[in-house]
Amino acid sequence: MTQPLYQQIADEYQRIIHSGALKRGDRFPSIRHIMQTQQVSMSTAVQACHVLEDWGLLRAKARAGYFVEDVQAHKQTTSPSAASTATTHPTELPEDWAKRYDGLHQLISQWLAEAEQKPVHIDFMTAVASPSLYPxxxxxxxxxxxxxxxxxxxxxxxxxxxxxxxxxxxxxxxxxxxxxxxxxxxxxxxxxxxxxxxxxxxxxxxxxxxxxxxxxxxxxxxxxxxxxxxxxxxxxxxxxxxxxxxxxxxxxxxxxxxxxxxxxxxxxxxxxxxxxxxxxxxxxxxxxxxxxxxxxxxxxxxxxxxxxxxxxxxxxxxxxxxxxxxxxxxxxxxxxxxxxxxxxxxxxxxxxxxxxxxxxxxxxxxxxxxxxxxxxxYDRYLLRFQAHLQQLRHCAAQAIERSFGTQVQVIYPSGGMMLWLRLPDDASALELSKRALEQGVLTAPGPMFSSKPRMAHFLRLSYGAVSEAQIENGIRILAQLLPQCRIHATLAKTA
Amino acid sequence: MTQPLYQQIADEYQRIIHSGALKRGDRFPSIRHIMQTQQVSMSTAVQACHVLEDWGLLRAKARAGYFVEDVQAHKQTTSPSAASTATTHPTELPEDWAKRYDGLHQLISQWLAEAEQKPVHIDFMTAVASPSLYPxxxxxxxxxxxxxxxxxxxxxxxxxxxxxxxxxxxxxxxxxxxxxxxxxxxxxxxxxxxxxxxxxxxxxxxxxxxxxxxxxxxxxxxxxxxxxxxxxxxxxxxxxxxxxxxxxxxxxxxxxxxxxxxxxxxxxxxxxxxxxxxxxxxxxxxxxxxxxxxxxxxxxxxxxxxxxxxxxxxxxxxxxxxxxxxxxxxxxxxxxxxxxxxxxxxxxxxxxxxxxxxxxxxxxxxxxxxxxxxxxxYDRYLLRFQAHLQQLRHCAAQAIERSFGTQVQVIYPSGGMMLWLRLPDDASALELSKRALEQGVLTAPGPMFSSKPRMAHFLRLSYGAVSEAQIENGIRILAQLLPQCRIHATLAKTA
Structure with missing residues (x-):
């Protein structure tokens, strides 16, 4: 249910690089060093480096080991600032470089694009399961x-x-x-x-x-x-x-x-x-x-x-x-x-x-x-897969009850990998999603699921791609943020 | 430049099955038999069977060998008759099952669909090279x-x-x-x-x-x-x-x-x-x-x-x-x-x-x-690839000159995998393409390359996916058919 070890190690080094402790051009710790400090096998250490290489955070030099690469290059871009520097002569790009999501459902596109620009630690939005659940x-x-x-x-x-x-x-x-x-x-x-x-x-x-x-x-x-x-x-x-x-x-x-x-x-x-x-x-x-x-x-x-x-x-x-x-x-x-x-x-x-x-x-x-x-x-796998998802669903439902109590209503489905939360009527799911994203928790706010101004106090949580610990943790963060996202809270603040 | 051996063998058995000599449910020759009669290695014989299996012409039964499958199931379908039997209750399909290519460029769509329904021996239409030319x-x-x-x-x-x-x-x-x-x-x-x-x-x-x-x-x-x-x-x-x-x-x-x-x-x-x-x-x-x-x-x-x-x-x-x-x-x-x-x-x-x-x-x-x-x-491969294409281009140009003489004008490009033939002014490339297709030679007639009634006497020949022998052979067939596809020929016939 948890991420594979090499992925965890890669995540850890990613944080180190993003923190600035390792800078572009720095020599990256050797495989031997990673093996010793992380207490892992050579193949795990090597695989972690491959992941970092794929992310564009490391570059291998023949017979010299790994070096830290341009950190910015790692971020996948739809951000205007990042992509605009990508063309040959970026300075001449027009102000309305946007026009970008005209006719593409502004609210949905904007949320998708925003989510890409922020570091996400707990992904409750992507509706897939983790590789460990698949065959x-x-x-x-x-x-x-x-x-x-x-x-x-x-x-x-x-x-x-x-x-x-x-x-x-x-x-x-x-x-x-x-x-x-x-x-x-x-x-x-x-x-x-x-x-x-x-x-x-x-x-x-x-x-x-x-x-x-x-x-x-x-x-x-x-x-x-x-x-x-x-x-x-x-x-x-x-x-x-x-x-x-x-x-x-x-x-x-x-x-x-x-x-x-x-x-x-x-x-x-x-x-x-x-x-x-x-x-x-x-x-x-x-x-x-x-x-x-x-x-x-x-x-x-x-x-x-x-x-x-x-x-x-x-x-x-x-x-x-x-x-x-x-x-x-x-x-x-x-x-x-x-x-x-x-x-x-x-x-x-x-x-x-x-x-x-x-x-x-x-x-x-x-x-x-x-x-x-x-x-x-395949048939045997499907049964296992469904059971795994059910376990995660159960875990998510329990965490919601623990953290939110009766503030949130949730329907418990017979399958799938998501829960649809009804927040208190005066809560703004969009506001909650934005604040949560600032803390690295990505969710899908209700207004994405309608073309009318509806579903404002609904939230979709996908639980397939996260661990039980992340479910627990992420839902606690959401519950902590909820009071700041209720209209009476906003009114009280401005009063 | 030629097809791999297993492919040739698969083609040969495909012809045999299509001829009716081997029928649905018949036991297919054993690997040993194929090895002996075709004088090939076991791996080649096995691979040929895999190809036929993929085409839906053979089905493997555990410990019993291969059996001939439904021949019709092999044809990839966009044909209305074939696809209409594909839905749950085919008989109720409406007459205008078509409407199918409305707004999809009727002439182009029709030609693409027609080409799928006929057996093609020499493919001058698909603009790719053979696997043997790629790395x-x-x-x-x-x-x-x-x-x-x-x-x-x-x-x-x-x-x-x-x-x-x-x-x-x-x-x-x-x-x-x-x-x-x-x-x-x-x-x-x-x-x-x-x-x-x-x-x-x-x-x-x-x-x-x-x-x-x-x-x-x-x-x-x-x-x-x-x-x-x-x-x-x-x-x-x-x-x-x-x-x-x-x-x-x-x-x-x-x-x-x-x-x-x-x-x-x-x-x-x-x-x-x-x-x-x-x-x-x-x-x-x-x-x-x-x-x-x-x-x-x-x-x-x-x-x-x-x-x-x-x-x-x-x-x-x-x-x-x-x-x-x-x-x-x-x-x-x-x-x-x-x-x-x-x-x-x-x-x-x-x-x-x-x-x-x-x-x-x-x-x-x-x-x-x-x-x-x-x-x-990759750089070394590219040079080889370009040289191979040039050789095929040369071969095609020579074959055109031999078979068509001065009737056809062709421009010799510096790259690519196609030639654009200008037939005599009174020739119909569409007619020629249709007749050629009846003989298993697939080409791209000029009218596909315009939305106006233009390019009637042009023909595009792609030579990347065929062997030199197929080039020679296919162009000879086209040249033989040309006289029947000229307006004066049609006029003479009706007179």
Missing amino acids: TAQLNRAATSVLRRHPEILTTFARRYGHPKLRAVLARRCAERGMPLEGKAITITHGCIEALNLALRAVCSKGDVVAVESPTFYGVLQALEAQGLQPLEIPTSAEHGISLDALEMALDTQQPPVRAVICMPTLHNPLGCSMSDANKQALVALCKRYQVPLIEDDIYAQTGPEQALGKPAKAWDSDGSVIYCSSLNKVLAPGMRLGWMAAGKWQARVEMLKYSQSRYIDELNQLTAASFMESQA | TAQLNRAATSVLRRHPEILTTFARRYGHPKLRAVLARRCAERGMPLEGKAITITHGCIEALNLALRAVCSKGDVVAVESPTFYGVLQALEAQGLQPLEIPTSAEHGISLDALEMALDTQQPPVRAVICMPTLHNPLGCSMSDANKQALVALCKRYQVPLIEDDIYAQTGPEQALGKPAKAWDSDGSVIYCSSLNKVLAPGMRLGWMAAGKWQARVEMLKYSQSRYIDELNQLTAASFMESQA
Whole structure:
């Protein structure tokens, strides 16, 4: 559950370098020195140096060891100041270098960019699990074996729309979940987010209205705005998911009409709820009746026990009008960036859009994933993975109760890797997130999950990528900051 | 220059299976049998079987050997008939299952889709080189070493915008070409096509006019149409590249105004020409004067000798208004799908668009490429690669002269992997391409390279992915078909 040792050591030296104790050009401690002072093996010391090298903090010189590199170069940049010095003649950059997030959902983009510029010690925002929870060693072995069996895989043009082996494995896994598909009905994409973008591009044009849940995944809101589409927020409850009554009214009366519905019926992000099978079926029927495509985002499905979550809505799709989108990023390997979709009757269109936008997906990752997923080891791994997540979820819920008491309400979902916290009504989640970020604790404030001024006192906490100690610690920091982020506190201060 | 042995054997068995001599469910010849009849080593026989397995033509059964699989399942599908059977209830699919390429440049999309449905023996369309021309073994070793050094790379969330090591190596390689950049000014993308798409999304809105060369790369025309942008074709010659006079007039007078210029100043696709350094400089100055961003596509730059090609136009960019796009697909490893861009003052915007569209790039490929490209082995490889391409180019030019004589004019470029053929004025390149495809020879007909009814008697031949024998053979087939594809022939037939 904790970070690997070499990573901890790398973190420690990163802090030392950032503190200024080691400066650019300084000779870095030798491997032997690290082994002795940290009491670790040579391979751990070497690996820690590799990590620092990758971060751009160290540079190896042949036969002379490691030297400290430019510390600033390490920071990944979207910061205007950093990036502006990056062009050939930075001084001439215009004042409005920005214009940068026009039409890209300013609030979301700004928060993402801000988060990148600050040092983060506890990441409650990134919704993935730590490498130790994924089948890291097994995937490594699979990748090495794929490279041996397919020696030209890196230098051969990839097949369109995905490798047949991965498509076949995914189809079989879908069938097991009650959603029969053929491999060739599946298109491999760059993550679920590309799938969602392609689905929207395939069925909508600029200006169209798209029904979304409220709250909804901020990535959907950003993608909609970036494509010039209008979100129509449909009330969604943590008990039942999207309100079918409200959706029906919208489909019936909305002008301009709703062109697509985008929905997470299973393990909703951020609410964590899953609709009942009956409601999923009703949702599909409703969209079909109004001939509006349903875009289903099923990315968290396998992070919880199947019996609790039910089937995907796509299982009730009788005419190919549900566009199903998912990914292996959450459930198998965030580093592979493999997404996929079953676009039904829009498949040819989606695939040509994919071709025009980003062509094909490289095949090494695809075959690596396929060869692991076709084995029973995958099933065993999934159960372990779900149990680990549940343990972390439990730990987070307990920490919240301990630190916040009754001030915060939280719904306990059957899967996934996030909790949706309802703070006191007069609390500002944005203010809390900002103050927490100053202390190195990154969260996702509620307003990111709506295009309206809603969700101001909600907060999303992802617990997959942090240790139990970090959960405890981070939540304590949040609870300590909360009193300063309540309107009555602000009023009292100004009074 | 020829295909590896296991691939040849796999091809041969593919033909046998397609011929019907081996049917679904049949036991496939044993490894021993293949070794004996083909006179090859066990590893070659095994590898051939793996290829067939990947194609979906064979299925391994434990302790029983290989069996022939469903032959139809092998074909990668965008064909309506194939894909329509792919959804859960295919029979209910609507007649207009198509609508599929509306707004996606019908002619280009149709040709791409058609080409997928036919068996291709000689591929003159895909503009990459064969694996044997790339540093296949070196990249494999590098990838294995990256997996060993970074055991959690597949299961760790990737960094935004690219791994710092690859960004640094690319920046250094740019500096060597006279275009100083910092690593953090570079954004890693899914191929050059994603870079071009992002550049257009960053600077244009639906309906905007974008100046393009005429002819231009069909991928640009498709991307423009898919984004709802209007191409304005600027005359472009095989001697000097884009006409700066015509471009200036367009920038000066065009209504609605030109919002961006997209250009390939070096080794233009399909013309093969490179602008002089003076003209590149003038192009940058012209765009700057009219405050119109210049999107530079430099994907073929390193496929020819540097001294003949000059610097990128971006080298003269003084205020970050050139968006430079390139890729490692042509020059290093088509299977890795790594592209990159230096978006100047639009960098933050481009990166947020990239985030909203497809998030990050997996890091295994990035580190693999970086570790090879930072070595001098890369320089040595590049020279060999360019020499190989030149040899193939020479071979293709000779074959054209032998088979076509004076009927066809062709310009001999200083690099790249394609020739642009001017057929007789009354010839239809589309007709020729269609007839050739029936015989398994795939080419790119001229009309794909324009949005107007132009280029009807031009043909693009890519020679990188074929053997010398295939070049000879394929060009002979084209020459034999030409007489049937001339208007006077058609007229004579109907008379």
